[in-house]
Amino acid sequence: MRFMHIRTRFAPSPTGFIHLGNLRSALYPWAFARHNKGDFILRIEDTDLERSSQEAVDVIIEGMAWLGLDLDEGPIYQMQRIDRYREVVKQMLDSGLAYPCYMSEEELNKLRDQQMASKEKPRYNGLWRPEPGKTLPPVPEGVSPVIRFKNPIGGSVIWNDAVKGQIEISNDELDDLVIARPDGTPTYNFCVVIDDMDMNITHVIRGDDHVNNTPRQINIMKALGGSPPVYAHLPTVLNDAGEKMSKRNGAMSVRDYQRAGYLPDAILNYLARLGWSHGDAEVFTKEQFVNWFDLESLGRSPAQHNPEKLLWLNHQYIQNSDPVKLAAATKPIAHEMGMDTEAGPDFVQVVSLLKDRANTLIEIAEGAKLFYLPAPNLTADQIKENIAEAVMPALKDLVEAISTAEPTKEAYAAVFKQILAKYQIKMPALAMPVRYALFATTQTPAIDSVLVVLGKEEAVKRLSKVVQ
Template sequence: MPFMHIRTRFAPSPTGFIHLGNLRSALYPWAFARHNQGDFILRIEDTDLERSTQEAVDVIIEGMAWLGLDLDEGPIYQMQRIDRYREVIQQMVDAGLAYPCYMSEAELNQLREQQMTNKEKPRYNGLWRPEPGKTLPAIPEGVLPVIRFKNPIGGSVIWEDAVKGQIEISNDELDDLVIARPDGTPTYNFCVVVDDLDMKITHVIRGDDHVNNTPRQINIMRALNGTPPVYAHLPTVLNDAGEKMSKRNGAMSVRDYQKAGYLPEAILNYLARLGWSHGDAEIFTKEQFVDWFDLESLGRSPAQHNPEKLLWLNHQYIQNADVGRLAEATKPFAHQLGIDTERGPDFVQVVGLLKDRANTLLEIAEGAKLFYSPAPCHSSEQIAANIPEAVAPALKDLIDALRNSEPSKEAYGAAFKQVLAKHQLKMPALAMPVRYALFATTQTPAIDSVLVVLGKDEAIQRLTKVVL
């Protein structure tokens, strides 16, 4: 469709929790709009007043901004469009496309029970639907009506879903949908149609839990002389146990991933592959994803969340990240751990040393504590247990060799080799005591790199304490 100006939307309900499956429903319409130089709109479907909160809205907006899903329009709030919905409802009633229904909740429940007893599908029976020659019941006193849409009778709703292929639903399966409650507030399926029409949405890319809503929305849209958009219903995202991803099933929120130290580009890359593919490409930039994205490459099978794959992907992005940018991203995590990054070794150097071994920014920050903690105070018993007396002469020689070395990884490596050769020792026999002397642990990155980051003077000072 080269002449169509593409307009897509993400329309979440702000009910307090947004997980990766939700964000995927934002990523794909965003990518489709960007690929086609179209518009991407954020619409907040907040008509559920009991469950909608501003905090939930903030989480949605922050999560999208974190991933770099920029908006062309929005956020647009449905509650701010109530007058528009009521205007359209009145127009539909005046045109005979909708009608007031005075059936009470008790009567409706009784009808459903009877239908279920008769093994019929529970549905509204059209009691108040006006038809030529039909006499409607007397309007009961003191009952506020709902407004129902006059769904077409007979025939089918047919659409070509961009993911699922052709879908056909018989109109006989659909009863007359309530489009306004007794207090006049419009219902979800009605608001969606008016919004999509007013906002000129061309493509609706959303989860397949909305498939059952689609025939109703198409019928309302056609009644309003609108052209239905192209629908693409995405298969469900399952958790690692094979269940639908949800808060109840242990899904992490977007904020949880931020707090755990995941990079947004790794999350975006991972989400892109949860139901879409481009050949064998596993790791790609946001720009590549936009360039490659099309609806034809969306998968038809449910995607399964794999936490290990996400962690691996995050590790790849950390390994290959610009170290200066990575250090800036890691600083908040370091500060949370009480690390003063302005005092002590250069933080960029520290991050450069640790990044190849880390899966998350939090792991980098935790590793950095080693370099910003005070020099350890070893007791004589600890020194005896961790620094063999036979190694002490080699340690003394190493101190002298370091003192005479250039402050570089290569020079420190050469100093170690010189001392090892002189004392006929293997590297672990010397490196382990050095690590313990410096940090009171034997677990550190490569010792020559550690010396560069810690600084020659500080290292010599710490080593001297255990051999003199």
């Protein structure tokens, strides 16, 4: 294969929020460009003025930045290229590649109804298409025409899809596509072709809902003297109910995953496996993914979203994360929950203690509350109800031993072992009352680690209130 400078693009329409299925269509072209030392371009297809919004654009850009999908060019907005599209439409009209069509929407709908009644495929019948020796109808007054592309008659459009293999579609299946609306606004399939040509896109990696657009785009591109890029159409991402992933079917936006405490590297790893694989590798770094990525390893079957798998992956990443970075990511969530992370134990230590049990940053922040909420003000009745009188002597000895012990996990573990042996009791009989005395709950991480993080002085102070 001849060397080419790889250029890929992600071209979303900002007409709704971006979910995981959309992001996969950004991840793969990004990875392919990075693997091949090429360029990755973000193009915002915002010609649908009624449905496009700046907020949707912001979510796209923020989501990609959060995942670390860096850009070489863009964002490029189609609406800022309107003059370029109009210029090409004029060239096509002048060269006979396109023509004005005055068929009204009412006439078109009537034609389609007739065709469907006759069990024919509904399509434009070429009424206004100029041909040698053909007399066109008189131009109606006061009607602004659409502009249609003169699709080739006969033959087929054939391309070798990098995912689906060879695809062939007969030109007889395609009617003359509208490339500009009556107000002069260019249409999606036309803009895509001009953009891909102008931006020298070599590979178009996108969802397979675009397969039906591809023959039209190839025909327009060839008519304009361009060479079609390599197409790779990715199978649909299904939700956990087996339906196409969409907002309507309950898909979460990328912002929702951020708010829910997922790590971007876990999301990226999960997305990578939604339709691509490298042997049996399940957990891998972004660098490994880029190094391994190729189009040959893309799957042909629809990928199914598995929330449990994503949560498991997030847990793996949290477990293996650097505590300093993890603390920095968790701190804003803790602050939103009303914690003052500066007034209490070192937050990095707290996160280190909690991360092995947590699935999300939210769970870490929830666990951190223990260390930043005010000390419990236990009543006599609460103490009596939750701490057996029989364990009080052991608890008193424990407080004394802790107050003179080294403030390390090993020293505290030795203290517990000594008291348990002295009173011939098992660990839960002593650890549960200690937990309750410290936090008014019996659900905490390992008690010796908790004592280290809480601090000897604070621990002794809280325990002493119970044993007085």
